[in-house]
Amino acid sequence: MAGNRPTIGILTGGGDVPGLNPAIRAITVRALREGHRVLGIRRGWAGLVDYNPEPGADNSDCVQELSEAVVNRAGRTGGTFLHTSRTQPSQLPRNRVPEHLSGYEDPINDLTKDVLANLEHLGVDVLIPIGGDDTLSYGKRLHDEGANVVAIPKTMDNDVYGTDYCIGFSTCVTRTIELTHRLRTTAGSHERFLVIEVFGRYAGFTALLPTMAGAADRCLIPEHAADVEQLTELLVYDHNRNPSRYSVVLVSEGANLTSHEGMSFESEETDMFGHRKLGGIGDKVASALKEFSPRYNNARRIDVVNQRLGYLVRSGDPDALDSIVPMAFGNLALDLVHRKQFGRLVSIHRGTYDSVPIASVTSEKKVVAVEKYYNKDRLRPIYEFDGAPLFIMTSD
Numbered sequence: 146m147a148g149n150r151p152t153i154g155i156l157t158g159g160g161d162v163p164g165l166n167p168a169i170r171a172i173t174v175r176a177l178r179e180g181h182r183v184l185g186i187r188r189g190w191a192g193l194v195d196y197n198p199e200p201g202a203d204n205s206d207c208v209q210e211l212s213e214a215v216v217n218r219a220g221r222t223g224g225t226f227l228h229t230s231r232t233q234p235s236q237l238p239r240n241r242v243p244e245h246l247s248g249y250e251d252p253i254n255d256l257t258k259d260v261l262a263n264l265e266h267l268g269v270d271v272l273i274p275i276g277g278d279d280t281l282s283y284g285k286r287l288h289d290e291g292a293n294v295v296a297i298p299k300t301m302d303n304d305v306y307g308t309d310y311c312i313g314f315s316t317c318v319t320r321t322i323e324l325t326h327r328l329r330t331t332a333g334s335h336e337r338f339l340v341i342e343v344f345g346r347y348a349g350f351t352a353l354l355p356t357m358a359g360a361a362d363r364c365l366i367p368e369h370a371a372d373v374e375q376l377t378e379l380l381v382y383d384h385n386r387n388p389s390r391y392s393v394v395l396v397s398e399g400a401n402l403t404s405h406e407g408m409s410f411e412s413e414e415t416d417m418f419g420h421r422k423l424g425g426i427g428d429k430v431a432s433a434l435k436e437f438s439p440r441y442n443n444a445r446r447i448d449v450v451n452q453r454l455g456y457l458v459r460s461g462d463p464d465a466l467d468s469i470v471p472m473a474f475g476n477l478a479l480d481l482v483h484r485k486q487f488g489r490l491v492s493i494h495r496g497t498y499d500s501v502p503i504a505s506v507t508s509e510k511k512v513v514a515v516e517k518y519y520n521k522d523r524l525r526p527i528y529e530f531d532g533a534p535l536f537i538m539t540s541d
Contacts, residue, residue, distance in 0.1 A: 237253065
């Protein structure tokens with residue numbers, strides 16, 4: 146331990162989002178001033194997999210000492226300066242096992258004992274992983290194995306169970322609204338439908354909230370399989386009553402159509418967490434809208450502007466909320482460290498900062514409560530706010 150204070154390790158895993166660097170900065174600055182040593186684990190769980198404890202090994206790609214000078218430079222920027230990966234140490238393919246490790250000959254291997262040994266070799270007393278349910282599920286595994294873990298939720302989809310808010314969500318919603326409004330000029334100029342595919346594998350928050358804010362007329366979310374003819378009829382109605390003769394639909398990447406079974410994927414390849422890369426539902430919706438539009442538009446086809454926002458909403462600097470909440474989450478994490486309350490996930494519940502057991506992450510999926518927040522007949526949000534929290538949808 147440094148100065149009789151625990152040595153703290155920080156890592157970021159999964160997809161990058163704006164707000165990660167402010168969280169790292171908040172933890173580091175306060176921890177250093179209170180006498181802790183702070184280590185940044187690079188490239189998510191990959192840094193702890195690849196770390197080589199042998200004397201003289203070069204581990205500069207796996208771990209770095211954090212200082213105020215380092216985190217202050219990065220703290221106002223997007224992404225993660227520690228870098229990230231989708232490495233899953235308990236599901237590591239044989240060809241991904243580091244050369245300095247032996248005894249792993251199975252097609253898929255569990256390197257958890259080496260991860261724990263590396264944490265001990267580094268002198269990390271408390272680990273603070275920042276990530277979504279995949280990253281944090283392995284954090285729970287380490288907690289179950291006896292490691293001291295305090296977790297921070299991060300994901301643009303806002304789908305980590307146990308917290309109303311995850312780092313990155315506000316910036317995602319802000320970018321989605323901004324970019325959708327930009328694309329309106331093209332849709333209006335050509336009197337077309339505007340189909341925008343946004344993030345959201347299992348949860349439709351990133352489509353629902355921008356629609357609620359007026360960015361779109363309709364939205365499709367993973368929690369409800371939509372009839373594309375119903376969508377076409379609604380969008381034709383929106384199109385024809387708009388003075389500029391266009392209408393907009395936001396489509397979650399994990400959305401389902403009654404006419405197409407299951408999600409749409411770019412390829413058959415999966416990551417270590419078993420996820421295939423989503424993509425293509427926007428194309429299917431756009432094609433169907435062109436096909437069915439004459440039925441509801443006096444036999445005249447309406448063409449489509451089809452755009453996938455993708456990484457545009459996860460790049461760049463954090464907005465105000467994703468600068469403030471990560472700062473608070475970082476301080477909450479240190480409060481838990483000082484109280485020796487490990488195995489916790491910092492959280493927000495109905496506008497109040499709190500924490501919950503890290504087991505919440507794997508207990509169930511956080512999704513849109515369709516009956517409360519989504520009008521299935523109108524394919525749009527339900528606009529009822531009395532007694533609702535700031536972001537409308539809670540982790541309840």
